[in-house]
Amino acid sequence: DTAVSQTPKYLVTQMGNDKSIKCEQNLGHDTMYWYKQDSKKFLKIMFSYNNKELIINETVPNRFSPKSPDKAHLNLHINSLELGDSAVYFCASSQEDGGWKPREQYFGPGTRLTVT
Amino acid sequence: AQSVTQPDIHITVSEGASLELRCNYSYGATPYLFWYVQSPGQGLQLLLKYFSGDTLVQGIKGFEAEFKRSQSSFNLRKPSVHWSDAAEYFCAVGGRNQGGKLIFGQGTELSVKP
Numbered sequence: 001d002t003a004v005s006q007t008p009k010y011l012v013t014q015m016g017n018d019k020s021i022k023c024e025q026n027l028g029h030d031t032m033y034w035y036k037q038d039s040k041k042f043l044k045i046m047f048s049y050n051n052k053e054l055i056i057n058e059t060v061p062n063r064f065s066p067k068s069p070d071k072a073h074l075n076l077h078i079n080s081l082e083l084g085d086s087a088v089y090f091c092a093s094s095q096e097d098g099g100w101k102p103r104e105q106y107f108g109p110g111t112r113l114t115v116t
Numbered sequence: 117a118q119s120v121t122q123p124d125i126h127i128t129v130s131e132g133a134s135l136e137l138r139c140n141y142s143y144g145a146t147p148y149l150f151w152y153v154q155s156p157g158q159g160l161q162l163l164l165k166y167f168s169g170d171t172l173v174q175g176i177k178g179f180e181a182e183f184k185r186s187q188s189s190f191n192l193r194k195p196s197v198h199w200s201d202a203a204e205y206f207c208a209v210g211g212r213n214q215g216g217k218l219i220f221g222q223g224t225e226l227s228v229k230p
Binding site for chain 1 (some may be wrong): 141150152157158159160161162165167204206210211212213214215216217218220223224225
């Protein structure tokens with residue numbers, strides 16, 4: 001079984017469209033993350049949720065909205081897509097312990113988003 | 117400011133040769149350090165981590181890293197590289213009470229010559 005799965009793997013869409021990326025983890029972790037990896041492979045955190053509660057919200061346009069229906073799922077919805085949104089988006093999960101020390105994060109395979 | 121620098125964007129080594137990937141960090145509190153590997157088209161996988169104690173830590177796939185506080189470095193090493201080690205390597209730093217937030221370096225791409 002895949003520990004952290006994302007769908008779709010590839011997403012090609014036009015500017016102005018709205019799209020969603022789904023993430024599911026079956027590790028029983030209580031914390032999930034979204035990262036953006038740009039064309040230069042730079043990886044930056046966007047959001048994190050702990051037990052469905054938003055914990056980290058980096059400087060991300062409000063066109064990006066994460067949603068966590070339960071602690072095993074964290075979806076990313078993007079409105080009014082722009083060319084600059086083209087990137088690989090990674091979902092990750094970890095079992096945090098109240099924020100004392102950072103734990104190993106398990107990453108999904110990524111979703112390559114191309115905006116034309 | 118908190119940051120991680122990997123000075124080498126791309127390194128090529130011959131199979132069987134030793135490897136050292138550099139990582140320098142800037143972090144205002146006690147750093148918790150990680151090395152991840154990303155194979156082409158895949159997500160990231162943890163190689164090893166340093167929290168405290170022995171400054172030389174062992175990881176998977178024969179990798180090790182040494183924490184040097186005086187140099188703010190956490191370099192990754194492997195005595196003998198295999199062709200399957202070709203990948204992108206990321207150093208990351210996190211801290212206490214940060215909700216698990218990690219700051220990643222820009223990565224080092226490793227190529228292995230036969």
